[in-house]
Amino acid sequence: MTRSWWGWGNVEDAVTGAEAEELVARVAAFMPDHDFTPHDPPSPEDLGLPQPRVSAPGSLAHLASSSIEDRASHAHGRAYRDVVRNLAGEVTHAPDLVLRPETEADVVAVLDWATSAQVAVVPFGGGTSVVGGVEPRFEGPAVSLDLRALDRVLEIDRTSRAARIQAGVLGPQLEDQLRPHGLTLRHFPQSFEFSTLGGWLATRAGGHYATLLTHIDDLTESMRVVTPVGVSESRRLPGSGAGPSPDRMFLGSEGTLGVITEAWMRLQDRPRWQSGVTVDFDTFDAAVAATRAVAQSGLHPSNCRLLDPMEALVNAGTSTTGGLLVLAFESADHPVDAWLDRAVEIVRDHGGRPGPRSDRSTGEAAAPADAGSAWRSSFLRMPYQRDAVTRRSLIAETFETACTWDRFAELHAAITSAAYDVMARIGGEGVVTCRFTHVYPDGPAPYYGIYAPGRWGSLVSMWDEIKAGVSEAIAAHGGTITHHHAVGRDHAPWYAVQRPEPFALGLTAAKRALDPAGVLNPGVLGL
Structure with missing residues (x-):
């Protein structure tokens, strides 16, 4: 397999052919007047990257690469704005070198050299950051420290x-x-x-x-x-x-x-018993109440993901008036039927209608495909689909948060209102989807998708405007700027508002003490 330098995952797994045609047809139902002409990515050699400003010392030379493709593929993460800029050939901040340590001693040697030479070091794992966490978005020389050789x-x-x-x-x-x-x-x-x-x-x-x-x-x-x-x-x-x-x-x-x-x-x-069910609801309020009841029941399902009607329609191809709750239990120690039985009782008390059960542990025939399984099967394709519609000038991106249950209704209304208001202002009538990725006894972690028509050449600025609007709504209504996507550089302004000032002072002091030369990933977390 060949990793894509500009987009998600493997080149061979990209959305093409009939899959791309079906995806465009599905999106066109929402946006019939949009121009779906695809834009092809440039080759790394056409990016015009400047010559490296720094060379690795002889002791590290065998770990270093200055190839254009290496530098281009380590310049951005894989957020929507990263993919758009890559497609447009806008790779402004590429690392000067990519260093691939083979041992921890190599990491020590790189940091010693970088500290003495005042070269910024951006640690790099798989490069899937969606918050600007691996982009050397600052002046001065920088190296990307790719740790994937430490893989045992x-x-x-x-x-x-x-x-x-x-x-x-x-x-x-x-x-x-x-x-x-x-x-x-x-x-x-x-x-x-x-x-x-x-x-x-x-x-x-x-x-x-x-x-x-x-x-x-x-x-x-x-x-x-x-x-x-x-x-x-x-x-x-x-x-x-x-x-x-x-x-x-x-x-x-x-x-x-x-x-x-x-x-x-x-x-x-490794789990031996796995059972699950998908539950349909008439209203989203009832679906949320049922999800909260399950989260507070002490049953602790391994999967408890709620899809709102638009998420179910866009990403599972299923119509529902209130939402779908995907529930599953698993164990390596015991059958889980009793736990699922009780969860089904709870959701029925809130008007939920469970579909066929799936049981992958007893050897019984698999349950008929349902909306929950359709959504699960599309889950890993979503980033590839995002790249496909991005090439066709659509805005397709996600953001997530978490809040306490008592604040969810107000926060959800503020976020969706802010998103639709900004989309109307920038000239695109899009849709907003919501699902819960994780739930706690005291609150959910809602995850939102934005799908809107864009204009080629303005996609980044259009998305940035939407992102700012929803982030302000999150901050103003008691949510976290991120539940699991990290802070990076993109979330730093709202993270600065969220964190207590005494903690900010302590974090800044820790940065000075541990990294006195300030070479480690400058700008991330606002440091």
Whole structure:
């Protein structure tokens, strides 16, 4: 497979042919007057990248690449605005070099050199950032530190059910190495195929579980981090009350305080019993109330994702007046029928209509395909579909937040109102979709999609206007600027509003202490 330099995933997996025609026809039903003429990406050689401003010292030369394709593919993440700029050939901030360390000692050597030479270092995992987290958006020389050669499971503690894992391992590589031991990390973000353990840790990624172990934080036992002033390694413990947690300082630090090289991660036995159902509702309010009741029931489903009517229609091809709740339970220890039975009772009490059950553990015939399975099957294709419609001048992007249940209705109304107001102002009548990706006893994590007609040459500015409008609504109504997409550079203005000022002072002091030369990912987190 060949990784795309400009868009999501593999070149061979792009949306083309009949799939592209069907996608365009589906979107055209909403936007019949739009011009769907596709725009092809340029080749990296046509980008006109400047010559590198810095050379690696002899001791690091074997790790360094200055090839145009390497530099172009490490210049941006994979957000909508990144894809648009790549398609337009606007690669303004490319790294001067890409460095691929093979050992932790190489990472130490790179930071020593960069600190002394005043060269910025941008840690790079799978490059799937959607918040400007890997773009060297600043003046001065920069190198991209690609950690994907650090890709092994180094040690497994079967007794404690944990493993010591290098940070550069991609999701599929990690699971392949755990599978022979009957173990799994069970962390499957949408970017799973192309993102790394270190990236998940650095961005506090959200994964497979809709309840309980929702963030990578919950699966982290200890971490090893290289900083310009030394290596930090926390002690392996199931829990500790010994002062502020060292791991908590580096989780979500996005490469600004140090480079994560490995971590001990808590594992799960691979599930044997899996049962689920999709529930239809007449009203969205009833669907939300049912989801809250399940989240507060103590049942802890592994999947509890609510799709609003527009999300169900656009991404599952199913009509519903109120929404669809995708529920599933799994266990490596026991059958889960009783848990699903009780969840079904709860949603029925709120007017929900469960569809056929699916049970992948008993050997029974699979349940008939339903809207929930249709949505799940399209989940991994969504980024490829986004690239396909982006080439055709559409605005197609997502953002997410989290709030307490008592604030959801007001926040949801403010976000959708802001999105539609901005779309009307910039001249596009689009649609807004919503789904819950994770739920907690005290609140949901709603995830929004924006689909609107755009104008080629103005797509970035149009999206930036929408993004600013919805971000202001989130900040004003008590949501978080990000539940699991990270802060990066794009969210920094609203993160500055969200974080308490004394904490900001402490974080800035930590940055000065750990990175006195200020070379680690400048600008991320507003640092």
